Amino acid sequence: MRRRGAVLCVAAMVGLTGCTGPEAPPFTDDCGAGAHATVSASDGDRHWRTTLPLPTDQAPQISGGYVLVHHPCGFTLLDLVDGDVVRTGNGRGTVGVAGGFVYSVKELVLEDEAALDGYSVEAEPVVGREVPGVGVGMAATYPERVWARVVDDSLYIVSDERRLERRTATGAPSWETTLPVLRDPAIVHVGDVVVLASTEGSVYGVRADDGTVLWRRTATTLKDRYVMSVRAQGSAVVVTARPGAGRGPDVFALDAATGSRLPGSPRADPRDPGVVRGAGWSVSVESEPIPALGD
Known part of the structure; x- marks a missing residue:
């Protein structure tokens, strides 16, 4: 089995390229354009409500001081305190926010797009090209399918259906252990x-x-x-x-x-929670149905 490779891009290595991608292009029609979702949040004293131009069929996620809303082929990141849209992005693999970074799992495809060549777990700054005092992000590659989760400012990565890694909020390795199956x-x-x-x-x-x-x-x-x-x-x-x-x-x-x-x-x-809670906030989303292609 090929061992995974990892690249950590920190402040001292800002000259490295490839750890942050270009600005996300506009969403396309197959992302559900034409339908809307409305996100509502409250901490008891403060309330906000934001309508997005794309639908969702998943519960929102409170992560790293933001609300993460998944769309059919991308995501929207809202500020937890005021509901302002902070970032949008393409891709289905976004897993959460920690330490000022958006984490996602991506498929690696050979140059001729003929075959899958593994997976990567990547971090990109929520805002700008660099998180002050930390760096530009990280990318860790794996030959086998991986799962990743952000929990309380920690990143967990599961590979080979049994290997568990914990990383800090900035993506630095913390520890690794092996379980019978995961x-x-x-x-x-x-x-x-x-x-x-x-x-x-x-x-x-x-x-x-x-x-x-x-x-x-x-x-x-x-x-x-x-x-x-x-x-x-x-x-x-x-x-x-x-x-x-x-x-x-x-x-x-x-x-x-x-x-x-x-x-x-x-x-x-509940199978589909109507309200998610975290960091003292309650967040819910109401969405129009995701249009079928061709509608």
Whole structure:
């Protein structure tokens, strides 16, 4: 197997090129142009409402002081405090914002566009060409499919369906560990533990400061592919595992430090949350349907 390569572009290396892309071109009709989405937010005292010229079929994401709205072929980034549009971009792989950078997963295609040549996880400044005092971004390449998540100003990258990396908000490596299997995980911080729920049903507790694997638990069966969600609830984590059609979700609470199953019947996370909460704000989105091509 080819080992992945990584390039970190920091302030001392501003002369390097290729770590930030050009300004995104205008969205095209196949991005859902012609339909609109309205984002509303409140922290109890302040309120704002912003209408976007593109639709969405996903819940918004509160990340790094911004609201990230995904469109069929791009994204819009809004300031969390006032709702102003800060940035737009093309591509489906945007995963979050941390440390003043927008992180995304991109496919690498051979020059003749005949075949896929791996994946990259890239960071570009939210505004301008450089984050003051930090640099121009990062790019890490992988021969196999990767998943990436931004959680509380940390970047998590999963490669080879088992290798987990944690990076700082600026993309610098923090630690790496290997798990038995890890696919498209939902991730949450609970105290000093990172809890990850894999789509094949495994749930892990990993020490946040050094990547030590503390425990592993599984959903009731590993025969299905699950849609997993996790949320912190005090010192516990509530896991919602949704299997195939025709079956209800498996919902349970675990002690985040030990993985021990806790008594009680916690509430399941909604499949499509109407409101997302973070950093003291509540954010919701109402969208017109995404037009079909040719409409």
